[in-house]
Amino acid sequence: MINRVVLVGRLTKDPELRYTANGIAVTSFTLAVNRPFSNQQGNREADFINCVVWRKQAENVANYLKKGSQAGVDGRMQTRSYENQEGRRIFVTEVVAESVQFLEPKNASGGGGFGSQESYGNPSPSPNPYEPANDGFQRNQGQAPGSGGQKGQTDLSDDPFASDGKPIDISDDDLPF
Amino acid sequence: MINRVVLVGRLTKDPELRYTANGIAVTSFTLAVNRPFSNQQGNREADFINCVVWRKQAENVANYLKKGSQAGVDGRMQTRSYENQEGRRIFVTEVVAESVQFLEPKNASGGGGFGSQESYGNPSPSPNPYEPANDGFQRNQGQAPGSGGQKGQTDLSDDPFASDGKPIDISDDDLPF
Amino acid sequence: MINRVVLVGRLTKDPELRYTANGIAVTSFTLAVNRPFSNQQGNREADFINCVVWRKQAENVANYLKKGSQAGVDGRMQTRSYENQEGRRIFVTEVVAESVQFLEPKNASGGGGFGSQESYGNPSPSPNPYEPANDGFQRNQGQAPGSGGQKGQTDLSDDPFASDGKPIDISDDDLPF
Amino acid sequence: MINRVVLVGRLTKDPELRYTANGIAVTSFTLAVNRPFSNQQGNREADFINCVVWRKQAENVANYLKKGSQAGVDGRMQTRSYENQEGRRIFVTEVVAESVQFLEPKNASGGGGFGSQESYGNPSPSPNPYEPANDGFQRNQGQAPGSGGQKGQTDLSDDPFASDGKPIDISDDDLPF
């Protein structure tokens, strides 16, 4: 059934790249999308929309976008639920990006050599937009994810998992492809 | 900034129509949107996306759609947060529908005389898509909401507020228009 | 760059299925999409939007949709140009559908056994939405297109090319995949 | 019925602002939207999509965007037809923008003081997206269109109609509001 979302906004923080147990890259980020009108108090508000991207695009986003970057997302809405630590079921709504467009100008952010290109995971894009996007991810334990060292990565944290103490609860069996 | 969502799915339950303290109609409903592919286990899953509509369209939706109805939504994603009873801040992501299209055939559901028309709130549509959609609504205490008695309403509960024991926590001061 | 279209409307005519020289199916159809408001004269107008679909979906559309069928399209806008018979360059804007959703009810149109399922061309959907959609197509000369005989096809013309006298001017070399 | 388009691209030329006989502003421009993949010959192609905006947004676009500017459009597809000089009926497909987002960085284009804000025509946006967008427009003969002299306008032609020799064939009777 039809499920389509298009957003343009700015990243509220640096994106977070992780890998599933099988080395599939997944990046999550939040887009702040300003509302076109001000509220009763005269302030412009924003919506903060959680997004995930998979595979090659995940690495592109992690490498080329950072807090404050302007980006466009074309994807689908996804809902899922999980049990939190108190045993409560938490419902989550987020956007699974099928493509992410970098909208920063070429000469932005000091000198990075990246432009306004779009990020696609592979020659046939949008394989399956319904990849699981569970809360916890496999911590990448040393295996080479196959993407390191792209230009632009240096302005991200060296270890994208440094702040990630979450338990392992995703395996590639969850991936529908 | 760009924030656009289009969905086609089926209502998981009868829509819920409420009124703000000032008599502004707001209807909430959840769309089940089937995913185009099956998961690892071979099952087709769905996303369950919460939607709200305001004003005239709210009444149309409440009058003409019910559990299982197929509908299209064109709107925007909205996030908000509230404190729950345990003092926890809960984040909510939902779709504010600017228009809702009824996709049931004319002769559907037995004998309702409604067709495949689209629901718009007013001649100039989509006034402000960022209307508040807080969790609790004013219980309508007897004032005429200005729309009752449209054909088709009979197949809905006579008192749309009967099951609504939520506290009053929205006033028209919150409405940005 | 972002290029996204979502439409719901009704086919103005039976869809036209053709095949490229290499046997790739392509179906074209026009969606009438009613405008939400009436014009100065009080009439509801419609937009008539040309759409194309490729491969498996092309065959599904040809098999299961016909004049008057309600359908949803998720795709991209595409422009192209060609020389007409007077040597004039004609510019064309159309929608390349990545997915087509059938919105007719199960029991519609007399008894056809088709439902409200979505049509996708292959397990990894939407390979390349920028397939050429030139005006003339290869007339299928006897090779098996690989899809005949699906249920529902009987209510379409036996020979989908019978009325097609257009010259051959597309080859698979034009296909970017 | 659902009819939604979202585009991000670059203006192929300076936008063209005109006025109807009643002084309603309308701006037309073409967006070049790059395709995400290269064609058979290895080149990246683009789609060239004609867009129109009305009223206040028309003036904003004319004042703040120019050839090469990056912009996002959220709107609807519209078709219309007209007789050309040879008496042939020409069919036109274009996008009626309900909102236009300026995606150029704040410090772009030398020194213009405009940022990445979105252009809306009025506090209640998107009154009627189905405004006529005929080929020829009334040449504004001296009446003040009510918007001149906004900052940024200096980098546009002083007389937006200088190159416009088209006959008058639109009147406000055509405007559905």
Added chain:
DNA sequence: TTTT
């Protein structure tokens, strides 16, 4: 008739 096309943009970076």
Added chain:
DNA sequence: TTTT
């Protein structure tokens, strides 16, 4: 807490 989920629809056909």
